[in-house]
Amino acid sequence: MPRIRFGPAGKPLSFKGPMEKVPEYLSKIGLDALEYEAVRGVRISEEKARKLGEEAAKYDVLLSMHAPYYINLASKEKEKAEASRRRLFEAVRASHWMNAYAVVFHPGYYKGWSSRSDAVKEVIRQLKLLEEDVDSHGYTGPWIAPETTGKDSQVGSVDDVIEICSNIERCRPAVDWAHLHARSQGREILSIDDVIRVIDKIEKELGSYAVKPLHTHFSKIEYGKGGEKMHHTLKEEEYGPDWIVVCKAYIMTGIDGVIISESPILEEDALYMIELCREVLEDGSFMAKAPSPKVTISPGKSAGRQGKR
Numbered sequence: 206m207p208r209i210r211f212g213p214a215g216k217p218l219s220f221k222g223p224m225e226k227v228p229e230y231l232s233k234i235g236l237d238a239l240e241y242e243a244v245r246g247v248r249i250s251e252e253k254a255r256k257l258g259e260e261a262a263k264y265d266v267l268l269s270m271h272a273p274y275y276i277n278l279a280s281k282e283k284e285k286a287e288a289s290r291r292r293l294f295e296a297v298r299a300s301h302w303m304n305a306y307a308v309v310f311h312p313g314y315y316k317g318w319s320s321r322s323d324a325v326k327e328v329i330r331q332l333k334l335l336e337e338d339v340d341s342h343g344y345t346g347p348w349i350a351p352e353t354t355g356k357d358s359q360v361g362s363v364d365d366v367i368e369i370c371s372n373i374e375r376c377r378p379a380v381d382w383a384h385l386h387a388r389s390q391g392r393e394i395l396s397i398d399d400v401i402r403v404i405d406k407i408e409k410e411l412g413s414y415a416v417k418p419l420h421t422h423f424s425k426i427e428y429g430k431g432g433e434k435m436h437h438t439l440k441e442e443e444y445g446p447d448w449i450v451v452c453k454a455y456i457m458t459g460i461d462g463v464i465i466s467e468s469p470i471l472e473e474d475a476l477y478m479i480e481l482c483r484e485v486l487e488d489g490s491f492m493a494k495a496p497s498p499k500v501t502i503s504p505g506k507s508a509g510r511q512g513k514r
């Protein structure tokens with residue numbers, strides 16, 4: 206039975222206590238995933254990371270981590286590439302401590318390379334070095350998860366991410382649907398077919414592990430010429446993509462999902478996404494097309510409307 210988990214990117218805005226108490230809070234409000242944000246550097250101690258991991262296991266909250274933004278594995282400057290690898294290594298190590306299943310990161314930039322594929326090859330070369338380092342330390346639990354990025358100058362098209370993961374053993378894609386929408390100047394992720402095409406491509410080229418679950422970021426997004434500008438909430442109708450389109454594609458393909466809300470109102474929109482998916486599931490005409498009508502969305506919790514503030 207497919208399962209879709211939902212959670213915020215970072216500490217819920219409505220929660221004021223310590224990080225290690227977040228899983229308990231999430232389970233209370235009806236969420237079951239959490240992306241720990243180390244976007245400005247991995248600063249958590251081993252002790253705190255392990256405590257967070259224990260709490261997450263206790264409350265059935267699946268942890269992932271977002272690695273620092275300052276990573277460019279395609280840098281032509283040796284020092285920058287090494288520092289990038291170091292930051293990613295630290296994220297993998299902390300993820301190992303907290304038993305986070307995946308470390309999401311932005312691979313880098315095409316700048317300085319004569320072709321996009323050369324930049325991607327360099328990212329792969331750097332990740333192979335990282336893998337050796339990670340293996341030698343035994344931090345082999347977490348998947349590394351290159352993310353589809355929101356700017357045209359960044360490594361991170363669907364093809365880039367698939368290419369990277371085909372060459373790296375413990376690698377799974379992180380699909381940010383808002384980024385793909387922004388990267389394409391709003392031309393993609395408009396229809397259920399757009400979403401299914403991406404899911405099918407990932408599954409076909411990498412194997413079913415990559416969509417069981419598919420690690421996902423979602424929010425609405427504003428874009429300009431170069432791509433992403435800023436994330437927006439689900440209720441801002443002037444922006445895309447449409448969450449219902451994405452949710453329907455997940456249900457129709459029967460994949461598992463981990464959906465991390467990167468909306469400015471984090472957990473509130475994560476709960477709203479559940480509510481919208483539930484409405485989709487209750488739509489009879491749609492269910493007839495779904496190969497697997499039994500989808501668990503944050504099981505045992507009655508989030509939905511009560512989460513609307």
Ligand SMILES: [Zn+2]
Nearest residue numbers: 271310311352
């Ligand atoms: Zn990201």
